Amino acid sequence: MTIERVAIIGLGLLGGSVGLAIAEYLPQVATTGYDASPETRQRAAERGLVGTVHDNAADAVADADLVIFCVPVGAIADVAREMAAAIPAKAIISDVGSSKAAVSQALAEALPNNAVVPAHPVAGTERSGPDAGFPALFRQRWCILTPPEGTDPDAIAEVSAFWEALGAKVELMDAAHHDLVLAVTSHIPHLIAYTIVGTASDLEDVTRSEVIKYSAGGFRDFTRIAASDPTMWRDVFLTNREAVLEMLGRFTEDLTALQRAIRREDGQALFDLFTRTRAIRRSIIEQGQDDARPDFGRGDH
Amino acid sequence: MTIERVAIIGLGLLGGSVGLAIAEYLPQVATTGYDASPETRQRAAERGLVGTVHDNAADAVADADLVIFCVPVGAIADVAREMAAAIPAKAIISDVGSSKAAVSQALAEALPNNAVVPAHPVAGTERSGPDAGFPALFRQRWCILTPPEGTDPDAIAEVSAFWEALGAKVELMDAAHHDLVLAVTSHIPHLIAYTIVGTASDLEDVTRSEVIKYSAGGFRDFTRIAASDPTMWRDVFLTNREAVLEMLGRFTEDLTALQRAIRREDGQALFDLFTRTRAIRRSIIEQGQDDARPDFGRGDH
Ligand SMILES: NC(=O)c1ccc[n+]([C@@H]2O[C@H](COP(=O)([O-])OP(=O)(O)OC[C@H]3O[C@@H](n4cnc5c(N)ncnc54)[C@H](OP(=O)(O)O)[C@@H]3O)[C@@H](O)[C@H]2O)c1
Ligand SMILES: NC(=O)c1ccc[n+]([C@@H]2O[C@H](COP(=O)([O-])OP(=O)(O)OC[C@H]3O[C@@H](n4cnc5c(N)ncnc54)[C@H](OP(=O)(O)O)[C@@H]3O)[C@@H](O)[C@H]2O)c1
Known part of the structure; x- marks a missing residue:
């Protein structure tokens, strides 16, 4: 890997963990690093999420070999356009966005002179902001790269090596296929979790306090997912609309059955x-994507 | 508490944990203790799940102050009827079944001469069988008692004190209301999880191996719930049919919206x-029903 300087735009859970x-x-x-919010920049500096937190985006990317956009997917196009003039031509462009077809296109259009290797580390928690990140987030997790056809193979190799160094396993995939796979393994589960938590909050015959008290029967796992960042998830559903609606249709058929x-009976x-x-x-x-201990680590407390 | 001898019928996750x-x-x-399966009885004896494992149910209950049925809810009526002659009149009868109206009625009919205090500890994991239980399962969890009107208050007090001694917090509730609350906080979440995992297993355009690899984006939490015991859950949906269908209707409306x-868009x-x-x-x-650590205990490994 020849990457010596990495600029991280957006210093929340993903940016901070990177x-x-x-x-x-x-x-x-x-x-x-750079983040739009001064409070986040200050907290990022305090936690040492990056070596230097800059107060403007141009300074942060000035000499970067790799620029990674870690902002909500709906913001990536604007952010990339705003920074286009400041990003050096040598820099490889990447991101961590949860939907890929729309993002890949936006990055390619905003930065036509740079090599673009969109990425999605399939790792996360329901927390967000500059206090949420931790270095082990990507360990043993898959990171999917969706470089458009014709992308410089060296740039792809650099970005692959980068994610492998952070502990991830790397896979290449077509952006459209990524969006279909993640609709099933991530977007629909979130949509369903948000829905059932919403349904449970609005009942008249069961109080909210009962829902909370007896959540250990299964519901609490859904509330964890449904506590994820609203902006991030709004953007995911708006940018991966078709695959989500397609998969939702199949889910609904099965639920009806x-x-x-x-x-x-x-x-x-x-x-x-x-x-x-x-x-x-x-x-x-078996493949190390979850923990089977009978007490889920409760005994560790 | 004056309970000195407890007989546990069914030595799986719940019976073993009790x-x-x-x-x-x-x-x-x-x-x-007693379990219908000889393999389970042997394993229960090896793990010391109870002081004495008996080879027939009558011996297990012969001198009990408290008999707890820890079998699938669909089996409780039969088991109680079979044992009725062997159960001493002094024994308080309880259970741990996940649905309560049908079970309460079945117990009252099968054992008309005993005090019946049905119980549901809202605590569990997706594992089952004699190797799944652990003593901390009930700690900090709610246990709902649904004694029918007219139940001896002393018996209710005994069963309450018993669960509190095991670390649970006890609440009294009408059986029908219990079934509605748990339909929301447990039964519908399980039904939805089973459905989405089923949907994801049957797609042509996304392979099963992709679903497994990229499950960390949310799906894996659903697979955990959907790995729960099929017999137990079949029985729950058959015995709590109306409340489940009612809540499922509301969920579907919200999902459509x-x-x-x-x-x-x-x-x-x-x-x-x-x-x-x-x-x-x-x-x-805040109420201690889940863990907010950013790495969910991954760092403990
Ligand atoms: N969370 C997950 O589990 C997960 C997993 C994989 C991928 N992702 C992807 O990772 C990306 C970031 O998500 P996250 O979970 O890290 O969210 P997050 O914790 O909310 O972090 C996003 C950060 O971006 C900042 N930001 C927003 N708009 C910006 C702009 N125009 N310029 C500069 N900074 C801006 C936000 O600033 P403020 O301080 O103003 O909010 C916030 O600090 C998203 O694209 C998401 O799809 C998330
Ligand atoms: N799992 C949870 O999360 C949870 C939570 C709260 C309450 N509950 C309730 O707890 C009860 C037991 O569930 P569990 O999770 O402990 O299931 P489990 O691990 O499968 O244990 C049930 C045990 O009952 C035995 N059994 C079945 N029919 C029997 C019969 N006729 N006579 C004697 N033993 C019989 C089974 O024997 P085999 O060896 O033949 O299978 C098995 O060992 C259910 O009513 C369930 O609704 C479960």
């Missing part, structure tokens, strides 16, 4: 589905 | 819902 991970796993690499099975249909779904869980644990 | 919790928090109380907001509607849902999460963490 900065901290570089400090831990690539200590020879210098980092600069299950509803019918309950209405008809078809215990066998319920049992069959509930049995099929266990295999996927086993594979996820 | 046994281990008694050994830890009520060491003066003697425990006996969100789908429309995405189709119309109504970012404000999405943002508003995604903001509202954060408050509930905060309350759940």
